[in-house]
Amino acid sequence: MRMTTSDEDLALAAARGDGAAFSALVERHYDRLFGLCFRLTGSRAEAEDLTQDICAALPAKLATYKSRARVTTWLYRVAVNAAHDRRRRQASHGRAAEGWGDWELARQAADAETHDRLDWLSRAMTRLPEDLRDTLALVLDDMTHAQAGAVLGVSEGTVSWRLSEARKHLKALKEKEGAP
Amino acid sequence: MKTHDDLDDLKAAFDAATPAPDPARKADTLRLARENFDRHQGSANPARLSSVTAPRGFMTGVKRMFATLTGKRALTLTTAIVACGLVVLTPAGRDLLNLPARGPIMADRGPTADQPQVTPRPADTVAPPAEEPAIAPVTDTLADTLVAPTTPPRAEAELLQNRVPAAPTPSPQAGVETRAPLGLNAVANPQDARVAPPPNTETFANEDPNPLKVTAREPVSTFSIDVDTAAYSVVRNSLERGALPPPQAVRIEEMINYFPYDYPAPEPGAAPFEPSVNVFETPWNAETQLVHIGIQGTLPALDDRPPLNLVFLIDTSGSMEDPSKLPLLRQSFLMMLDQLRPEDQVAIVTYAGSAGMVLEPTPASDRATIAAALDTLSAGGSTNGQGGLEQAYAAAETMAEAGEVSRVILATDGDFNVGLSDPGALEDYIADKRDSGVYLSVLGFGRGNLQDATMQALAQNGNGTAAYIDTLSEAQKVLVDQLTGALFPIANDVKIQVEFNPAQVAEYRLIGYETRALNREDFNNDQVDAGELGAGHSVTAIYEITPVGSPAILNDPLRYAAEAPADAATDEIGFLRMRYKAPGDSESQLIEMPFATTGAPGTPGTPGTEAQFAAAIAGFGQLLRGDAQYLNGWDYADAIALANANRGADPFGYRTEAVQLMRLAQSLDN
Numbered sequence: 060m061r062m063t064t065s066d067e068d069l070a071l072a073a074a075r076g077d078g079a080a081f082s083a084l085v086e087r088h089y090d091r092l093f094g095l096c097f098r099l100t101g102s103r104a105e106a107e108d109l110t111q112d113i114c115a116a117l118p119a120k121l122a123t124y125k126s127r128a129r130v131t132t133w134l135y136r137v138a139v140n141a142a143h144d145r146r147r148r149q150a151s152h153g154r155a156a157e158g159w160g161d162w163e164l165a166r167q168a169a170d171a172e173t174h175d176r177l178d179w180l181s182r183a184m185t186r187l188p189e190d191l192r193d194t195l196a197l198v199l200d201d202m203t204h205a206q207a208g209a210v211l212g213v214s215e216g217t218v219s220w221r222l223s224e225a226r227k228h229l230k231a232l233k234e235k236e237g238a239p
Numbered sequence: 240m241k242t243h244d245d246l247d248d249l250k251a252a253f254d255a256a257t258p259a260p261d262p263a264r265k266a267d268t269l270r271l272a273r274e275n276f277d278r279h280q281g282s283a284n285p286a287r288l289s290s291v292t293a294p295r296g297f298m299t300g301v302k303r304m305f306a307t308l309t310g311k312r313a314l315t316l317t318t319a320i321v322a323c324g325l326v327v328l329t330p331a332g333r334d335l336l337n338l339p340a341r342g343p344i345m346a347d348r349g350p351t352a353d354q355p356q357v358t359p360r361p362a363d364t365v366a367p368p369a370e371e372p373a374i375a376p377v378t379d380t381l382a383d384t385l386v387a388p389t390t391p392p393r394a395e396a397e398l399l400q401n402r403v404p405a406a407p408t409p410s411p412q413a414g415v416e417t418r419a420p421l422g423l424n425a426v427a428n429p430q431d432a433r434v435a436p437p438p439n440t441e442t443f444a445n446e447d448p449n450p451l452k453v454t455a456r457e458p459v460s461t462f463s464i465d466v467d468t469a470a471y472s473v474v475r476n477s478l479e480r481g482a483l484p485p486p487q488a489v490r491i492e493e494m495i496n497y498f499p500y501d502y503p504a505p506e507p508g509a510a511p512f513e514p515s516v517n518v519f520e521t522p523w524n525a526e527t528q529l530v531h532i533g534i535q536g537t538l539p540a541l542d543d544r545p546p547l548n549l550v551f552l553i554d555t556s557g558s559m560e561d562p563s564k565l566p567l568l569r570q571s572f573l574m575m576l577d578q579l580r581p582e583d584q585v586a587i588v589t590y591a592g593s594a595g596m597v598l599e600p601t602p603a604s605d606r607a608t609i610a611a612a613l614d615t616l617s618a619g620g621s622t623n624g625q626g627g628l629e630q631a632y633a634a635a636e637t638m639a640e641a642g643e644v645s646r647v648i649l650a651t652d653g654d655f656n657v658g659l660s661d662p663g664a665l666e667d668y669i670a671d672k673r674d675s676g677v678y679l680s681v682l683g684f685g686r687g688n689l690q691d692a693t694m695q696a697l698a699q700n701g702n703g704t705a706a707y708i709d710t711l712s713e714a715q716k717v718l719v720d721q722l723t724g725a726l727f728p729i730a731n732d733v734k735i736q737v738e739f740n741p742a743q744v745a746e747y748r749l750i751g752y753e754t755r756a757l758n759r760e761d762f763n764n765d766q767v768d769a770g771e772l773g774a775g776h777s778v779t780a781i782y783e784i785t786p787v788g789s790p791a792i793l794n795d796p797l798r799y800a801a802e803a804p805a806d807a808a809t810d811e812i813g814f815l816r817m818r819y820k821a822p823g824d825s826e827s828q829l830i831e832m833p834f835a836t837t838g839a840p841g842t843p844g845t846p847g848t849e850a851q852f853a854a855a856i857a858g859f860g861q862l863l864r865g866d867a868q869y870l871n872g873w874d875y876a877d878a879i880a881l882a883n884a885n886r887g888a889d890p891f892g893y894r895t896e897a898v899q900l901m902r903l904a905q906s907l908d909n
Contacts, residue, residue: 073276082269082276085273089260089268090260090265094257097253107260107264110260114272115268115272116557120557199250199253
C-alpha cells in the first residue's frame with residue numbers, strides 16, 4: 060500500500076498526524092537526502108549530521124508543506140535551508156565539540172580516513188560561494204534547472220547562470236591545482 | 240543548452256565518492272524523526288481554547304465571514320458562487336443548464352442549507368475551481384467534524400471545505416476554535432492543512448474570580464504578593480493583534496502590578512518596604528469602598544550592589560525562529576548588557592537545539608564576546624539530550640562567590656524540554672536550587688505555544704519573576720528600566736493577611752490574586768513559599784468592601800448567628816499583617832498596622848492619583864475577565880475616563896499605553 064502512495068499524499072497524511080505515513084516518507088527519501096547533504100557539505104560525517112538535523116526537524120516543518128508543491132522540492136528546500144543554518148552554526152559547534160570527548164574524537168578519526176579521497180571534491184565545493192554550491196549540489200542530484208530553481212526560489216535562468224559561474228570557478232581551481 | 244561535460248565529470252566523481260549511508264545511523268535518524276513526530280503531535284491535553292475564546296456560533300460565523308470577505312478576490316468568488324447557486328438552484332437556471340431535476344442538494348449540510356448564496360460546490364459541473372477554498376461560515380459543528388475520525392474521508396473533506404473561511408483569513412491566531420483533543424489524526428483533510436491556523440497550544444494559569452466573603456464568617460484573607468507582569472503583556476499582545484484576550488489569561492493583580500506607582504518610600508534603615516492603605520469610594524459602586532494597599536520596596540543604593548552572576552538558559556528549539564522570539568531575545572539581552580557592570584558575569588546555555596554551553600562565564604564588560612555568542616544562536620536542529628537546566632545551574636554555581644547574587648534566566652516560547660520532563664520534579668529541582676541561593680526568572684517570548692502556567696510555576700518556585708516579552712519596549716521595561724528590581728530581591732516570601740472588622744465591613748472581596756491565595760495558617764508558617772519583592776518594586780492589592788449598613792450588601796445576615804462582637808468605639812476597618820524574610824534569612828519578620836477610613840466611619844477618604852489609577856486597571860481587568868456582576872454597568876468608557884484622569888507623571892508612558900489598550904478593548908468588545 061504505502062509503497063504505491065505518492066510522496067504528496069504521504070506528506071499530507073503525515074501533516075495530519077499519520078505517523079506511519081511520516082515514517083514511510085522519511086525512509087523513502089533518506090538515501091537521496093543523504094546524497095544531497097553529502098554534496099552540500101562534502102563530508103560523510105557532516106552529511107549524516109545534517110541529514111539527522113533535517114529529519115529531526117521535519118515534523119515541525121510539515122506544516123509548511125503545501126499540497127501543490129512536489130515533496131522533493133519542499134524537502135530539498137528544507138535541506139538547503141538547514142545546510143545554511145548549519146554553516147552559520149559551525150563556529151559555535153566547533154567550540155562545543157571540544158567538550159564532547161571520546162565519542163567525538165573517534166568520529167573525527169573515522170572522518171579522516173575518508174577525507175583524503177574526498178579532499179579535492181570537498182575543497183572544490185567549499186571554495187565555491189554558497190549560492191553556487193547549493194545550486195550545483197541540486198543539479199548534480201539529477202534535478203532540472205527548473206526544479207533547482209523552485210527549490211532555491213530563483214528563476215531557471217538564474218540557475219543556469221550560476222552553473223556557468225560554478226563551472227568557471229571549478230575550472231580555475233583545476234588549473235591552479237592540476238587535474239583531480 | 241550548454242554542454243555539461245565538465246559538470247558530468249564532477250557528477251561522476253561525486254557519485255563515485257558518495258558513501259552509502261550508514262545503516263545504523265540511518266536507523267537512528269529515522270527513529271529520532273519518528274519520536275519528534277510523535278512529540279510534535281502535541282499533548283494529550285483535553286479541549287483547550289485558541290487565543291480568542293468566545294464561543295463561536297453560526298451567526299458569529301456569518302458576521303465574521305462578511306467582516307472578512309472584503310478582498311477583491313473573495314468578493315469575486317462570492318459573487319461567482321452566488322451566480323452558480325442561482326444557476327443550479329433555481330428552476331430557470333436548471334433549464335439553462337439542462338440539468339435533470341434534482342432535490343435540494345445541500346439539504347443535509349446543516350446550517351449552510353438555508354444560506355444558498357454561500358452554498359459551495361452545488362453541482363459537479365459548475366463547481367468552483369478546486370484550488371479556491373469554498374466559502375461558508377464556520378459553524379459550530381466544525382469542532383465535531385474535526386474530531387470525528389469515523390467520518391469517511393471524502394465526506395469529511397467536503398464538510399470541511401464548506402466550512403473553511405475564505406481567502407483573506409484573519410490573522411492565524413484569531414481563528415476561534417475549540418480544539419478538541421489534538422491527536423492530529425482527527426484533522427483529516429488536505430484542505431485543512433492549508434487553511435487551519437497552526438495548532439495553538441497555549442495554556443494559562445488562572446482560577447475563578449475570588450468570591451464575595453461575608454466578614455462575620457470569614458474575616459481573614461491571606462495571600463502572597465505577585466510581582467509578575469506576564470499577564471499584562473499577554474493581554475496587550477492579544478489586544479494589539481485585534482482580539483480580546485482569553486479571560487483565563489487575565490490575572491488582574493499582574494495587570495495592576497505592571498505599573499510603577501509613586502507610593503511613599505520607606506525610611507532608610509527601617510523595614511525594606513512601606514505599606515500604605517487608602518480607602519475610597521468604589522468607582523463602579525457608590526455604596527461600596529475600595530481598600531487599596533500599596534507596598535513600596537526600598538531602593539538600595541545602586542553603587543554598592545553585589546556583583547551579579549547571570550546564566551541565560553535559552554530555548555533554541557525550531558519554534559524559536561520566529562522574529563518575535565529569538566531575534567527579539569537577542570536584542571533584548573544586548574540592551575540589558577549595558578546595564579551590567581564590569582564585575583558582573585554572564586554565561587549562556589542553550590537547550591533543545593545547538594548544544595550546551597554557548598558562552599563560558601564572561602565578564603559583562605566583554606561585550607563583544609557576549610554579543611558574538613548571542614549572534615551564533617540559531618533556532619532549529621535536533622533535541623539536545625543533556626539537561627540544559629542542570630547545566631545552567633552548574634554554571635551558576637561555578638560562578639558564585641560569597642556575597643554575589645546568582646540567577647538563571649530562562650528564555651523560552653513554551654518549550655520546557657530542559658532535561659527534566661516531569662513538571663513536579665522540575666519544580667522541586669528549582670525549589671531545591673532556590674534554597675541553595677540560585678534564583679530563576681522566566682521570560683516568555685512569542686505566542687502560540689506560551690505555557691503561561693508552567694512559566695508561573697517555575698518562576699514562583701525559583702524566587703523569580705515571570706515576564707512576557709512581546710516587544711522591544713517591553714524588553715526595555717523588564718530588562719533595562721526595572722532590571723535592578725527584577726534581579727535583586729529585598730524581601731523574600733512576602734505574605735499579606737488582612738483581617739476585616741465585622742463591625743465596619745459586612746462583605747469584602749479581593750480583586751485578583753486568585754492564583755496566590757494562601758491558607759490562613761500558612762501566614763505564620765515560614766516553610767510556605769510566597770512572592771519576592773524586588774528592589775524599588777511596588778505591589779498593590781485592592782479589596783472591594785461593603786460597609787455595614789450599605790444597601791449594596793448582597794448576603795442577608797444570618798438569623799441564628801452570634802452577634803458580632805463589634806467594638807463600635809473603633810473606626811478601624813481592618814488590620815493588615817505582613818510577613819517577609821530578609822534575603823538569606825529563614826525566619827520571617829512581621830509588620831502590623833491597623834487601617835481606618837479617614838474621617839467618620841463609613842466616609843471614604845480622598846484617593847490619590849496612584850490609587851485611582853490602580854482602581855481603573857482593576858476595573859479594566861474585571862471587564863476583560865467578564866466578571867461584570869460586580870461592576871453595575873461600569874464599562875470601558877468609564878475605565879478610560881478614570882485612567883486618563885489619573886495618569887500622573889507617567890515618565891515611561893506605560894499608563895498612556897494602558898489607556899490605548901482600554902480603547903482597543905472597547906472597540907473589540909462590540
